[in-house]
Amino acid sequence: MICRAPVRDLSARPPAGLRKLANLVAARRFVGSGARLTIYSGALRSRHCHQRSPLREDSRKYGTGLVQVSMEPSRYSARPFRSDDYDVRSRVGTRLEPEEPITAEELRVWDRIYQDSALAKFDFIIEERASGAGVAYGSLHHVADMYHPHRYWVEVEVDPDHQHRGVGRALYERLEKIAQDRSAELLWASVRADDARSVQFFERTGFTVRRRRWVSRLSLNDAPTSPSSPRPKALPPEVTFTTLAEEGADRREVRERIYRLDLAASQDEPRLQTMTEISFEEYAKLMFEGPRYLPEAVFLARARDQYVAMTTLHQLPAEADTLMVGFTGTLPPYRGRGLASELKRRAVEFARARGYRYLRTHNDSENPRIWAINQKLGFQVQRVWMMGEKRLGRDPAAAPS
Numbered sequence: 001m002i003c004r005a006p007v008r009d010l011s012a013r014p015p016a017g018l019r020k021l022a023n024l025v026a027a028r029r030f031v032g033s034g035a036r037l038t039i040y041s042g043a044l045r046s047r048h049c050h051q052r053s054p055l056r057e058d059s060r061k062y063g064t065g066l067v068q069v070s071m072e073p074s075r076y077s078a079r080p081f082r083s084d085d086y087d088v089r090s091r092v093g094t095r096l097e098p099e100e101p102i103t104a105e106e107l108r109v110w111d112r113i114y115q116d117s118a119l120a121k122f123d124f125i126i127e128e129r130a131s132g133a134g135v136a137y138g139s140l141h142h143v144a145d146m147y148h149p150h151r152y153w154v155e156v157e158v159d160p161d162h163q164h165r166g167v168g169r170a171l172y173e174r175l176e177k178i179a180q181d182r183s184a185e186l187l188w189a190s191v192r193a194d195d196a197r198s199v200q201f202f203e204r205t206g207f208t209v210r211r212r213r214w215v216s217r218l219s220l221n222d223a224p225t226s227p228s229s230p231r232p233k234a235l236p237p238e239v240t241f242t243t244l245a246e247e248g249a250d251r252r253e254v255r256e257r258i259y260r261l262d263l264a265a266s267q268d269e270p271r272l273q274t275m276t277e278i279s280f281e282e283y284a285k286l287m288f289e290g291p292r293y294l295p296e297a298v299f300l301a302r303a304r305d306q307y308v309a310m311t312t313l314h315q316l317p318a319e320a321d322t323l324m325v326g327f328t329g330t331l332p333p334y335r336g337r338g339l340a341s342e343l344k345r346r347a348v349e350f351a352r353a354r355g356y357r358y359l360r361t362h363n364d365s366e367n368p369r370i371w372a373i374n375q376k377l378g379f380q381v382q383r384v385w386m387m388g389e390k391r392l393g394r395d396p397a398a399a400p401s
Helices: 026-031 057-062 086-096 104-113 167-181 196-204 252-266 280-289 339-353 368-377
Strands: 076-080 121-128 134-141 151-158 186-192 208-219 239-243 298-303 306-316 319-330 358-364 380-391
Touching: 076 167, 086 104, 086 134, 086 151, 104 280, 121 167, 134 167, 151 167, 186 196, 196 380, 208 368, 239 339, 252 280, 252 306, 252 319, 298 339, 306 339, 319 339, 339 358, 339 368, 358 368
Parallel strands: 151 186, 319 358
Antiparallel strands: 076 121, 121 134, 134 151, 186 380, 208 358, 208 380, 239 298, 298 306, 306 319
């Protein structure tokens, strides 16, 4: 998010309001780094939850008119999310982020995967009364791999044609009130750094920037046939390279090895607070059953009977010409020995050989090592996101981020 390559000027686009960065760590791993999905592994993690809250069920008891808002009640009304609202989410989200479209069906599939969720999740829609059309979406939810019972991710998405009418503020105030009712101590959110109005709203509502993340893209047609990152001269002799498809995508022991590698390699990955682990069963559901799963593009480095490094590519149902780069990680004893670079090189050649035009990825400002690899491969920054937090009534000092 720090450096900027020559990109299309987006300064004139309507502000998106508070938008989530879908790629909060777990989402990045399992679905790539899409910038809008409310489908983190935060939908799982039942053993930490104090009470069972099936997906969206709790939203209903908050009804409408929860807080005084500035939007015109004669023109707009708020209601809990329904099963026929995925088209609204897809339409609004894609208008706000045309660079990363998402289909209603993909959103529906992810929610179906998470339908047994036991973490709190509250989703709302704002409707225009005259047309009955949904014009905004808001969500408040826990995040599993950063689970804390009093910390939530909040997002608000408003159709550009209905911005500056109090709709976004109405949604945000509703979600914050729910968080306060649940004794929340912290809210997390993100905004595009080039969206001046949204940044102003972000700051006025009390959020403080903690870090930045950026979306970058590699044009496979423009990139050199041999990326500028050279192949290491001396990879560890005990290491061989393979893919999940070659190892046996349906074999439980293979999946368990990948799970153990992922957990071990992620311990020091940048995030907004301390990592919390998910079970193998939860991991398998997310990693191997989602609509972006591509087993032949899960690249592995193996040392005898152990996987020691990995990188993944994910297919995008709404973008036939693009693959998303997911998690790249290496076990600590094997770091600095060229494995991540070699796996990334193989991923680029895989995508090129199959006729894809682009690779897209997300990087964290506190992970310069991976960004350096991506720069050498030719990735160019497209969009920058500011990630921040807001402290509420409780004192989070007892459990620091």
